Amino acid sequence: MTAAEDRLGPTLFERSRPGRGGGKIPHPPKDALARIPVGGRRGEGPRLPELSEPELTRHYVNLSKLNYAVDTGFYPLGSCTMKYNPKIDEWAARLNGFAALHPFAPDAVAQGTLQLLWELEEALAEIGGMKAVTLQPAAGAQGELTGILMVRAYHRYRGDFERTEVLVPDTAHGTNPATASMAGFRTVEIPSAADGGVDIEAFRAALGPRTAAVMITNPSTVGLFESRLCELLDAVHEAGALAYMDGANLNAVMGRFKPGEAGFDVMHINVHKTFGTPHGGGGPGAGPVGVGEELVPFLPWPRVLREADGSFRTERLGERPQSIGRMRAFAGNTGVLVRAYAYIRAHGAEGLGEVSDDAVLAANYLKSRLSGVLDVPFDRPCMHEFVASAATLKAETGVRTLDLAKRLIDYGFHPPTIYFPHTVEEALLIEPTETESLETLDAFVEALRTIVAEAHLDPELLHSAPHSSPVRRLDETTAARQPNLHWKAMTGSQSPCPD
Amino acid sequence: MAYGPHTTQDRARMLTTIGLDSVDDLFADIPASLRSSGLNLPPPESEAELSARLRALADRNRVELVSFLGAGAYRHFTPAVVDQLLLRGEFYTAYTPYQPEISQGTLQTIYEYQSLMAELTGLDVVSASHYDGATATAEGALMSCRAARRERVLVGRGVHPHYRQTICTYFAGASLVADEIPFVADGPAAGTTDLVALQRMLADPAHPVAGVVVANPSFLGLLEPMAEIGRLAHTAGALFVSVVEPVSLAVLATPGEYGADIAAGDGQPLGLPLSYGGPYLGILACREALVRQIPGRLVGMTADVDGRRAFVMTLRAREQDIRREKASSNICTNQALCALAAAIYLAAIGPHGLRDVAALGAARAAQLEAALAAVGVRRLHQGPYLNEFAISVPRAAAVHARLVERGILAGLPLADVIPDDPSLAEALLVCATEVTTPEEIAVFAAALGEELAGGTR
Numbered sequence: 035m036t037a038a039e040d041r042l043g044p045t046l047f048e049r050s051r052p053g054r055g056g057g058k059i060p061h062p063p064k065d066a067l068a069r070i071p072v073g074g075r076r077g078e079g080p081r082l083p084e085l086s087e088p089e090l091t092r093h094y095v096n097l098s099k100l101n102y103a104v105d106t107g108f109y110p111l112g113s114c115t116m117k118y119n120p121k122i123d124e125w126a127a128r129l130n131g132f133a134a135l136h137p138f139a140p141d142a143v144a145q146g147t148l149q150l151l152w153e154l155e156e157a158l159a160e161i162g163g164m165k166a167v168t169l170q171p172a173a174g175a176q177g178e179l180t181g182i183l184m185v186r187a188y189h190r191y192r193g194d195f196e197r198t199e200v201l202v203p204d205t206a207h208g209t210n211p212a213t214a215s216m217a218g219f220r221t222v223e224i225p226s227a228a229d230g231g232v233d234i235e236a237f238r239a240a241l242g243p244r245t246a247a248v249m250i251t252n253p254s255t256v257g258l259f260e261s262r263l264c265e266l267l268d269a270v271h272e273a274g275a276l277a278y279m280d281g282a283n284l285n286a287v288m289g290r291f292k293p294g295e296a297g298f299d300v301m302h303i304n305v306h307k308t309f310g311t312p313h314g315g316g317g318p319g320a321g322p323v324g325v326g327e328e329l330v331p332f333l334p335w336p337r338v339l340r341e342a343d344g345s346f347r348t349e350r351l352g353e354r355p356q357s358i359g360r361m362r363a364f365a366g367n368t369g370v371l372v373r374a375y376a377y378i379r380a381h382g383a384e385g386l387g388e389v390s391d392d393a394v395l396a397a398n399y400l401k402s403r404l405s406g407v408l409d410v411p412f413d414r415p416c417m418h419e420f421v422a423s424a425a426t427l428k429a430e431t432g433v434r435t436l437d438l439a440k441r442l443i444d445y446g447f448h449p450p451t452i453y454f455p456h457t458v459e460e461a462l463l464i465e466p467t468e469t470e471s472l473e474t475l476d477a478f479v480e481a482l483r484t485i486v487a488e489a490h491l492d493p494e495l496l497h498s499a500p501h502s503s504p505v506r507r508l509d510e511t512t513a514a515r516q517p518n519l520h521w522k523a524m525t526g527s528q529s530p531c532p533d
Numbered sequence: 534m535a536y537g538p539h540t541t542q543d544r545a546r547m548l549t550t551i552g553l554d555s556v557d558d559l560f561a562d563i564p565a566s567l568r569s570s571g572l573n574l575p576p577p578e579s580e581a582e583l584s585a586r587l588r589a590l591a592d593r594n595r596v597e598l599v600s601f602l603g604a605g606a607y608r609h610f611t612p613a614v615v616d617q618l619l620l621r622g623e624f625y626t627a628y629t630p631y632q633p634e635i636s637q638g639t640l641q642t643i644y645e646y647q648s649l650m651a652e653l654t655g656l657d658v659v660s661a662s663h664y665d666g667a668t669a670t671a672e673g674a675l676m677s678c679r680a681a682r683r684e685r686v687l688v689g690r691g692v693h694p695h696y697r698q699t700i701c702t703y704f705a706g707a708s709l710v711a712d713e714i715p716f717v718a719d720g721p722a723a724g725t726t727d728l729v730a731l732q733r734m735l736a737d738p739a740h741p742v743a744g745v746v747v748a749n750p751s752f753l754g755l756l757e758p759m760a761e762i763g764r765l766a767h768t769a770g771a772l773f774v775s776v777v778e779p780v781s782l783a784v785l786a787t788p789g790e791y792g793a794d795i796a797a798g799d800g801q802p803l804g805l806p807l808s809y810g811g812p813y814l815g816i817l818a819c820r821e822a823l824v825r826q827i828p829g830r831l832v833g834m835t836a837d838v839d840g841r842r843a844f845v846m847t848l849r850a851r852e853q854d855i856r857r858e859k860a861s862s863n864i865c866t867n868q869a870l871c872a873l874a875a876a877i878y879l880a881a882i883g884p885h886g887l888r889d890v891a892a893l894g895a896a897r898a899a900q901l902e903a904a905l906a907a908v909g910v911r912r913l914h915q916g917p918y919l920n921e922f923a924i925s926v927p928r929a930a931a932v933h934a935r936l937v938e939r940g941i942l943a944g945l946p947l948a949d950v951i952p953d954d955p956s957l958a959e960a961l962l963v964c965a966t967e968v969t970t971p972e973e974i975a976v977f978a979a980a981l982g983e984e985l986a987g988g989t990r
Binding site: 042045046047054055056058059060061062063066067069070071073074075076077079080081082083084085087090091093094095097098099100101102103104105106109111114116117118119120122124125126127128129130131132133134135136137138139140142143144145146147149150157160161163172173174175176178179182183186207208209211212213214215216217218221258259261263264287288289290291292295296306310312313314315316317318319320334351352358359360361362363364365366367368369370372376378379380381382383384385386387388389391392394395396398399402403414415439440443448449451454468469470471472498500503504505506507508509510512513514517518519520521 | 572583634659810824
């Protein structure tokens with residue numbers, strides 16, 4: 035048995051012993067539920083686990099130790115912007131005044147939070163060069179849906195029902211085409227140009243009276259600024275369509291490029307990328323959406339407004355009839371937005387500019403140092419991330435990007451995003467962010483250099499990597515063919531292992 | 534910069550390695566005409582200044598009021614262990630477990646969350662989480678349309694108004710139809726779903742129904758005839774989507790028991806702070822037969838190459854990053870940390886604790902009903918409730934505002950959120966939970982009695 039094996043613990047359900055735990059809640063009167071009709075009651079109580087608090091604590095602390103995280107090491111996961119998450123932001127979101135505020139608290143009782151939300155909207159509008167911002171969307175993907183639903187409402191309000199298509203480059207995040215479908219549009223995928231940018235001619239050919247919007251990620255998902263953006267935006271608007279910017283990569287350009295000023299009509303922002311809110315193991319994030327003048331009437335309802343006397347209020351029902359409506363319950367992921375607000379105030383204008391400059395500098399440094407170790411397909415300065423490729427290495431040694439990524443785990447690093455974008459063979463999308471030291475970046479380069487050497491000497495070592503992690507490569511086929519999605523062993527109806 | 538490590542020398546060294554003179558050169562690809570003028574934002578603040586600013590903002594919110602507000606977001610006691618464990622950076626600074634070998638912590642906690650929710654709902658499949666109760670309900674309604682290959686759902690008027698509005702937004706995009714099932718107007722069942730109307734709506738052969746969406750307890754706090762609604766839905770070939778409140782499932786019949794195909798709800802009552810609306814936790818569950826229709830991440834148990842038990846994201850072919858425009862939803866990031874909070878809460882409080890939370894809330898609500906009746910304030914409806922109910926209060930909005938001045942949040946004026954229903958025009962929705970004290974109830978009842986006795990003022 036290895037040390038790692040010892041660390042894999044039983045589930046909550048296996049740890050449970052009847053009679054353990056308790057002491058958290060006072061006992062109710064015996065007849066508390068007597069007035070509930072028998073037919074409306076649950077038959078048998080839920081078989082939740084019973085653990086003492088010390089066992090529970092160890093369960094979760096030991097599970098946490100099986101995770102790799104920004105707080106434990108370098109996490110260059112391209113397009114995810116895994117930067118450091120400031121601790122004061124966690125403190126702020128937990129302040130009782132923020133955390134205990136009920137979402138139906140009347141405006142007069144909620145002035146602190148309303149002011150924060152209003153100021154955050156203003157700051158994000160300034161950063162994005164947008165006219166107005168909604169903070170309601172719960173995540174980037176929901177921001178996309180919000181934006182594309184506004185595009186739909188805009189065209190329909192003008193009596194234009196013929197625009198049924200959304201153009202998306204083939205390098206786009208999968209959320210873009212999925213969003214277009216959810217909003218009722220047909221996705222038209224446009225191949226990218228050889229330099230990794232959008233193919234203007236292909237876009238021109240596809241644009242027309244059926245185009246509702248074009249969704250562009252800028253900087254692109256290969257980490258390049260779309261150098262022919264002006265031409266593209268002109269062509270989009272000439273065709274009567276709107277330009278959507280996927281703001282996932284905003285961390286590269288703060289203070290140097292404002293999408294709204296440049297002519298984008300709508301953009302979502304991932305605060306869990308650019309504004310340092312934690313990724314939470316897969317959420318919660320928040321996906322505010324900025325819009326230009328022409329889309330303001332369609333913003334989700336309700337907005338936060340500032341009155342002439344300096345107080346704040348939420349829009350009343352029916353106050354803005356052209357709104358696309360609600361995207362979710364209540365105001366938004368306010369606890370996440372408090373963190374984003376704190377991040378922006380800590381940095382100010384100059385700090386945010388420095389964030390982008392340092393993110394781009396670190397990416398270019400890493401790219402320079404890795405040229406010659408791996409293929410680096412696009413030979414121009416990158417933005418905050420860049421694509422490398424193991425295509426040559428694979429041809430020479432049979433070692434794939436997947437193997438390389440898994441071997442990085444043995445060297446103490448989280449692998450980059452792999453096999454994305456789909457347009458680059460054996461792709462690794464590497465995003466160092468601005469919060470990693472030179473020593474860390476250099477150590478990452480040395481690890482990759484060593485791994486490439488290993489690939490030539492002992493490819494099997496890489497095919498079977500990782501070797502030091504709590505578990506090794508997983509049987510994903512069985513997981514999908516015979517799904518075991520919840521614990522049934524407490525009733526004895528199922529073996530805990532899938533074999 | 535506040536959190537960056539780079540010194541002037543570091544930057545110079547990086548530029549030398551790159552072979553450029555200035556950071557500006559790295560941005561040469563941005564066309565000159567598109568370069569922005571810089572940011573007009575306040576200057577940076579030290580952590581000391583920032584913490585004072587944040588505290589001052591937080592203090593402007595009046596959270597000390599005696600509160601009887603519920604309406605989809607509930608005050609509960611959260612054991613201290615929940616937040617202590619959530620502060621583990623290994624949990625909250627990780628991302629989606631794309632590399633399962635170094636994400637077993639997140640993966641096992643999601644699997645355990647799915648298992649706990651399966652136990653609470655009585656359904657087999659639970660997604661790793663959705664954004665909130667409203668979006669989970671909208672996704673559940675969309676799911677019923679995909680599964681039944683029909684384009685119309687019926688949504689009970691007792692579903693939270695924000696959830697109904699969210700369904701409308703999502704359905705407009707997909708060009709699907711969501712019709713509303715009315716309330717029973719009067720009598721003992723007033724305020725619950727009108728079964729006669731439901732049956733009539735289900736019988737329209739020109740517009741077959743994919744799903745029937747009903748909440749239990751309803752937004753008005755009432756218990757609905759779920760088994761009967763499910764039977765009617767199934768007879769018409771529709772799926773039954775139940776909207777649930779998770780604490781209540783410790784004591785109320787489960788979606789599995791009354792035959793729901795899909796359950797949706799908000800997990801906020803399971804240890805998550807109110808935080809003015811989020812982040813909360815969208816619960817979405819379904820029967821096993823619908824597993825390929827459910828949107829969002831799923832974690833399954835498997836083994837590694839050495840045969841050791843391990844967990845991994847599975848059935849990924851439903852998802853946007855693989856399936857692109859044909860995915861079951863565009864959802865990507867969800868609310869994993871909120872699901873973790875709910876799981877820790879349930880494990881900390883245990884089966885008896887959860888039942889006690891539900892039962893104590895019910896007991897306090899009954900005390901509240903009695904105390905209000907003693908000052909002449911009656912319930913608006915007659916049907917059974919768990920811990921939330923509507924009361925008739927003349928000039929409800931004005932009385933509510935005056936009680937805020939007296940330090941009491943007297944629930945929610947129903948006309949604020951359901952303005953088109955005359956029967957709810959003069960009513961407040963009030964709620965009690967295990968944290969509501971007898972003293973608070975006495976203060977509220979006395980103040981409300983005085984306001985009403987004081988007349989129009």
